[in-house]
Amino acid sequence: MKIKKCEHCNRDMAYNYHYQAYECKCGKVYNAVGQELAPIENWAEEYNDYQ
Numbered sequence: 001m002k003i004k005k006c007e008h009c010n011r012d013m014a015y016n017y018h019y020q021a022y023e024c025k026c027g028k029v030y031n032a033v034g035q036e037l038a039p040i041e042n043w044a045e046e047y048n049d050y051q
């Protein structure tokens with residue numbers, strides 16, 4: 001499993017393969033190249049419809 005550190009709180013984040021994003025316990029979300037995203041719940045429904 002890929003692991004990345006959160007830029008906000010420095011905790012290890014696990015990669016969410018379904019949403020292809022890193023989700024931190026502090027609420028920050030990053031994509032695979034480290035760009036910050038909106039919270040997954042904001043776009044999860046749309047994303048799931050698109051798949």
Ligand SMILES: [Zn+2]
Binds near residue numbers: 006008024025026
């Ligand atoms: Zn964090």
